[in-house]
Amino acid sequence: VGVPLISGMGGSSSTGELLPSRLPLPRPYTLPFRVPPVLRPTSTDGAADRYEIVQRTAVAEILPGVRTEIWGYNGIFPGPTIVSTSGRRTIVTHRNRLPAPVVVHLHGGRTPPEHDGYPTDLVYPEGASGHHMAGAGHTAMSGDVSMGRRDYVYPLRQPAATLWYHDHRMDFTGPGVWRGLAGFHIVHDRHELSLGLPGGDRDMPIAIMDRSFAEDGGLRYPSLDPTLTHTPGVRSPYGPGVLGDVILVNGVPWPLAPVPAVRHRLRLLNASNARRYRLVLDPPPPGGNAFVQVGTDGGLLSRPIPHDALEMAPAQRFDVVVDFGRYRPGQYVTVRNEWGDGTTADVMRFHVTARADDRSRVPDVLTAAVPLREKDAVVTRRFEFRHDTVRGMPGWTINGRAFSPTDSIMSPKLGTTEIWRLLSDFHHPIHVHLSHFQVLSRGLGGPGPYDHGPKDTVDLRPGEQMAVLVRFDDYAGRYVMHCHNLEHEDMGMMATFTTVR
Ligand code: C2O
Ligand code: CU
Numbered sequence: 001v002g003v004p005l006i007s008g009m010g011g012s013s014s015t016g017e018l019l020p021s022r023l024p025l026p027r028p029y030t031l032p033f034r035v036p037p038v039l040r041p042t043s044t045d046g047a048a049d050r051y052e053i054v055q056r057t058a059v060a061e062i063l064p065g066v067r068t069e070i071w072g073y074n075g076i077f078p079g080p081t082i083v084s085t086s087g088r089r090t091i092v093t094h095r096n097r098l099p100a101p102v103v104v105h106l107h108g109g110r111t112p113p114e115h116d117g118y119p120t121d122l123v124y125p126e127g128a129s130g131h132h133m134a135g136a137g138h139t140a141m142s143g144d145v146s147m148g149r150r151d152y153v154y155p156l157r158q159p160a161a162t163l164w165y166h167d168h169r170m171d172f173t174g175p176g177v178w179r180g181l182a183g184f185h186i187v188h189d190r191h192e193l194s195l196g197l198p199g200g201d202r203d204m205p206i207a208i209m210d211r212s213f214a215e216d217g218g219l220r221y222p223s224l225d226p227t228l229t230h231t232p233g234v235r236s237p238y239g240p241g242v243l244g245d246v247i248l249v250n251g252v253p254w255p256l257a258p259v260p261a262v263r264h265r266l267r268l269l270n271a272s273n274a275r276r277y278r279l280v281l282d283p284p285p286p287g288g289n290a291f292v293q294v295g296t297d298g299g300l301l302s303r304p305i306p307h308d309a310l311e312m313a314p315a316q317r318f319d320v321v322v323d324f325g326r327y328r329p330g331q332y333v334t335v336r337n338e339w340g341d342g343t344t345a346d347v348m349r350f351h352v353t354a355r356a357d358d359r360s361r362v363p364d365v366l367t368a369a370v371p372l373r374e375k376d377a378v379v380t381r382r383f384e385f386r387h388d389t390v391r392g393m394p395g396w397t398i399n400g401r402a403f404s405p406t407d408s409i410m411s412p413k414l415g416t417t418e419i420w421r422l423l424s425d426f427h428h429p430i431h432v433h434l435s436h437f438q439v440l441s442r443g444l445g446g447p448g449p450y451d452h453g454p455k456d457t458v459d460l461r462p463g464e465q466m467a468v469l470v471r472f473d474d475y476a477g478r479y480v481m482h483c484h485n486l487e488h489e490d491m492g493m494m495a496t497f498t499t500v501r
Helices: 130-134 173-178 486-490
Strands: 017-019 048-060 068-073 082-085 089-096 104-107 149-154 161-167 182-188 203-211 242-244 246-249 256-259 263-270 277-282 291-296 299-307 309-312 317-323 332-337 346-352 377-390 393-398 417-424 428-432 437-442 457-460 465-471 477-483 494-499
Touching: 082 089, 104 149, 161 173, 161 263, 161 317, 173 486, 182 203, 182 263, 203 242, 246 346, 263 309, 291 309, 299 317, 309 317, 377 428, 393 477, 417 457, 457 465, 477 486
Parallel strands: 017 242, 048 089, 082 182, 203 263, 256 346, 377 417
Antiparallel strands: 048 068, 089 149, 104 161, 161 182, 203 246, 263 317, 277 309, 277 332, 291 299, 291 317, 332 346, 377 393, 417 465, 428 457, 428 477, 437 465, 477 494
16 A cells, blocks of 8 residues: 555544643533524525625624634624525525635535636635735636625535535635634435425534634634744644634534434534544433434435444535434433544533424435446546645645646546545545545445445545545536645645546
8 A cells, every 4th residue: 555554543633633722611511502594595586596695704602701703604603504405506695705815615516617616716805905916816827716706606406415615715724614614505305305304493404513712712723823833844834634622513512402302314514624523322322323324425325324323524424313212301312422532522412302293204215326336437546645745844745746726637527437546644534526426445345334325525544545436427627626624625635627528
C-alpha cells in the first residue's frame, strides 16, 4: 500500500486537535431540543419553488446567558431547512450581507455546474466597495463572480434524500461553516412517502457539530483567534483538523428531547469540521439493534440494515429508525459518542414520555434502485490522499497536488462507470460533487457495515485502501472532489474534475 498501517485509530484525538472552550459549559441534557425552522417559499408556481435567504451576522444564545456572534443563513444557526420534492425545480436566492464573500454548495445535490458552488464562484457582499473588488481580480479569472446576490437553481432530478447546504469558499470553508453557515435541505419523493416510515414530528433532522467558545463568548477557531499564532514552516495554522469540546445538536449543546414511545426517523448529519463519531444508545433497547438504517447520503438503502452503533465521518448522513416503543415510558435514552472523551462523549438525550398510536413501519424492501456493476467500469483511477508540503507550508494533497482552481485533473465521460481506488495516510472523509459512490471494497474485505447505499462521502481510514464505483450523469462541466475534513480541504485537499459528453 505504501503507507503505514495504523490500527485502532478510531478515537477522536486522531482526527484533529482539541481547542478547549474558555467558558463554563452547561450541564448536558438540560437544554430543550429543537429542529431548525422549515423555510417557506417566497413563491411557488407550475415551474418552480422559490426561496430567499439572507446571509448575515447575528448574535445567538448558544450557551445559556452567553452572547455568541454567528454567521447565519437568515441569521440562524443551523440555517432554515428547505424541503423540496424530487424533480421540482427549487431556486434559492442568496443575498450576502456578511463581511466576506461566500459560496453556497448544496451537498449531495445533482446540480448543474454553474449552480453547484464552485469554490471560486464567489458572491461578494451587497454594496461591496472597489476595495473588496481589488481582491477579486485573481479569482475572477477562474470563478464566476456575482455581486451581492446569486440565484442558485436546483433541478433536484434525484431520489428522496437528506441533503445539506453550506459555505464552500476556497480556503475558507472551515471557518465559514464553523461560524454557522450550514443547514438541511430535504428532498422527498412519492415512493419514499408511500413507504410508511415515521413522518411529521416523528421525522427529525439531527445535525451534530462540535464547537469551542472563547472567553468573550465568540466561537473559537484558530484563524479567528488572535491568541493562537502559528509559526510558518513549523506547523500549519489548523493542524490536522479543528475539534471543539461542546457538542451541538441543531445548534443546542447536548439537548434533551421528549419523545412518545413510538418509532422515529432520525436524519443524522455529521456537520462537524473534523470530528468523527461512534454513536450508541445508552441503555441499548432490549435485544439490541438500536438503529435500523433506512438511508444514507444519496437516499434509501435497498433493504434496512440494523446496527448497534453508527460510525459517522464528517458530512455523512445516516437515516435511521429508532423504536422508542422498546423502552418503558419515563425512561431516559442517551445518545453517546464512544469515540469522545469527557464532554464529547455526550451528544443528546431522549426522554420517552407516553405510549402513543404508531402506524409507521419499516418495509423489508425500501427501493429497487439498480446498483452499478464493476464489470461496466471503463476507467480505473487511483487517488492518494496525503499530508504534504503545500507552498512551503504543511498541507494536504491529492496525488501530490494541492487545489488549484485553474487545473482540472480528469475528464470523466457522462454516462460511464469508473472505479476509483482511494488510499490514505490519515482519516479522510472523501466527498464527490454531482454524483455518489458505491463502495466495492474496504481494505481486504467488501464494504464495511456503514458503506452501504449511495454515499457521497466515504470514510477513508489511515493506511486503508478503498475501491468505489462512480458514474456521472446529466451535467457537463466543472466540479470538485475533496476531503470533507474542512481544514484539510482548506489546506489543499481538493481537486477539480470536468465531466464531458
Ligand atoms: Cu459538503 Cu464540497 O462539500
Ligand atoms: Cu482529509
